[in-house]
Amino acid sequence: MARNLKTIGRSSAAAWSSAALEHGAVPWLLAVALATAGPHFAHLPWWLSLLVGGTLLWRAWLWQRRRPLPPRWALALLVVGSIAAIAWQFRTLLGKDAGVALLVVFMALKPMEMSSRRDALVVVMLGYFLLLTHYLYSQSIPTGAWLLAAIGLLTGALIRLHGGPQPVAAVLRHAGLLLAQALPFMLILYLLFPRVSGPLWGLPQDAYSGLSGLSDEMSPGSISGLIVSGAIAFRSRFAGEAPEKADLYWRGPVFDEYDGQTWRARALPASATGQPPVVEGIGEPLAYSSILEAHNQRWLLALDVATLLPPESTLAPTLQALAREPLRVRARFSFASAIAYRANVNEAPAILQQALALPDEINPRTRALAREWAARPPEKIAEAALAMFRNEDFYYTLQPPLLGANAMDEFLFSTRRGFCEHYASAFVFLMRAAGVPARVVAGYQGGEVNPVDGYLVVRQSDAHAWAEIWLSGQGWVRFDPTAAVAPSRIEQGIVAALPQGEPLPILVRLDSDWLRQLRNRWEAANNSWNQWVLGYNPQRQREVLSRLGWRDPDWRSMSASLAVLCGIALLVVTLWTLPRRLAVDPVQRAWLKYCAELKRRGIARADWEGPLAFAQRVARERPDLAALTDEAAGYYAELRYARGDGRDHKLRCLQQCVRRLPPRRRKRS
């Protein structure tokens, strides 16, 4: 007997993994494959999704019919074909998208050759790996929740693989319990593990192509295209009271070059770059911080005009706050801004020169109108233009007619329907033609306070363009021609300004109160998630630790306390579970459970009856249960009464006996 046991112990690991995969465990692994590969369908090419889905369905069908798996050469053909197709589709096998596509194909094809437990383990490990790749695409709350559920499923698959047949609910409960036990360690690691600065998920370069936001040029339709998106551009929180909506001009790119169609932010002339911008705030500056979504540009969208900037950023000569690098990840910045200001009173001549430049020989009627006004002082010229927008029949609409070569002439004198970009560019054209230095400023206007967390939310639909003219003695002064046409755009927002029936995203145009409330709650939750989970950087970690009373932690003391706290947590868990372990011997529990199951099947063990005696009685009275009971009693007798040797294996065997009992017979009619 002893020799027998030793051989079992030595070779059990190898024997376990090379043993055939149980038929009942296959659905778990197919579920794992679907749960980990499935969400990638959203961005995979359609044919690949079809291939993966079809393969998994095929495997499920083979499982259900208990058909043999396809031959090796067929699988090899399938693998080579898929790799070739991926290489053709992505023009590479490297990089994020092609790499993930390869992994997904492997995940779909591995179950096709899954015949041993080792293969099943490969599927599970591949599942864990594939799970992580989802973070390359999305780090939102639903993704996090889905991945957590998938981890539960993976754990369940492992439990099922090792534990033998058992009810699904029991497996999932077991998996949940295991994950719950990991929770304290997760929290300790989250809080204390030394953070690296930079994003949690370093993405390859091709990850940024899909970011939306203002671009560095403006042509008709570029802002109205942005406005139909309800996506959040950034969130701000003011230290004190938030200013009036009409004062919320968030400065983005400044356009000072016009070619008759498109406004561009020109590279500044060399003479201007030497001169730092001079801003003189009037009144108390407003302190606030913004959490900017990634937009792949350098501007930080500070409130006009920033007087105090976050570190590592500068105020450009054109008065917008600029980061050193394009913003590729969501980030948090603190500013102070003055709503009333005098900026660049002594502007560089080169910039003023540029602010008067116009393309030759277009828009003759507009130029003629401007020449009429040219004699007046600059303020009067601006007022005249605004009065024209206000008093004549100009309309504010997202669907303006298309304009031809003389765009300003057509807009000002015939179509008269336009959006902020039309009004701003027409206004600036008029000013420049009348000899007043002027430029177009793009950015966001307004925003909406989310009552749930108090953040002012600014969406892409708040994108706006306005004008600035330079007045001697006052510097650059903002004029918003859109306010003259549609005052409600500035005072109440885009929804109030646009007539019914204009296309606006449902998220922006929310009529029902509860939907709006639901959106607010969801966005506030997202904001917390962004700040506390995704944006939990070294700085944030220091803030949290100092709030917990730990000033100035360095990585050494953090690592040390990490180890100590994990040790304490382990100790607590051990002490908590140890007495119960001692009280209820798992061997005894398993045997009593087996006996209880037999009692349900009509044969009860007397409490004085020893295992072998009981097995003999079962053999006499219930031959159908004899073999299994003999086995269970043998394991129990060895576990309880023999010297310890290979106990874990025998205990598992005993526990499996319970599960292997045939289902109870229903009462015969």
Added chain:
Amino acid sequence: MRPLTRQSPLDEILAAANQVVLGKSRQTRLALCCLLARGHLLIEDLPGVGKTTLAHTLARLLGFQFSRVQFTSDMLPADILGVSVFDRERGDFRFLPGPVFAQVLLADEINRATPKTQSALLEAMEEGQVTTEGETRPLPQPFFVIATQNPSNQIGTFPLPESQLDRFLMRIELGYPDHGAERALLESGGRREQLPTLTSRLNAGDFAALQAQAGAVHASAAVLDYLQQLVGATRQDARLVHGLSPRAALSLLAAARAWAFTEGREMVLPEDVQAVLPSVARHRLRLLSGNHASAEDIAALIRAVPLP
């Protein structure tokens, strides 16, 4: 699954014994256990059910030097222990060893002898040596007494006192043979003639090795718990005059180990304790009514103590 039990060298001996003593395999096994556990055996039953045959068979199969004493009421201790006689040629007293100087002493109808003779034998059983005329002589090793006795309610017997019954590890009863065994007996004639033809299945020293192995059978904490609970139950039972002594508990454990060993197992199970309990406990337990505990009493005791 691997069988818990395996082939044992004792199986062959038991099989051979069962060829001679028909239909009594359980009692044969118990008797063998008793010897394996280094204990003396008391076989109690009516005359003529095969007590002597069983004892004789075991002794021959195990290859033991064997002597037999038929106890009578006029027997003296010297008749068992031996006497010193005067040797004329040497001019000195010479000790003539009695039948007790054997490896197996079959003491037939021990309860026919007077208490004085009984106690002389029992001293030898306990001490493993004999003291006569101021000189102590060791007995051969191993030394077993297999005593038979008639039920004590028969006329002309001196029942063994409690303390002396305790010297016997086991007391077994043979009972009448069942129908088939008796028919086989009738058809083939008496069994006594077969005895001289039996040959030993063991070499010298083998039995000592078997005893050592039997003594090394593993008794886990769980089974010791159970044994203690059983013994404790006898001490709390209001129908009994007294419970089992610690020596009885030791005997019970030794017997259970031997029983497990004859089953070819390397550990003691509660079943083993239950199997030997009647033989070990019945002659040690006396009811308030004055009788020894019956088999039913012991069965009830077993049922009253759940496995821990």
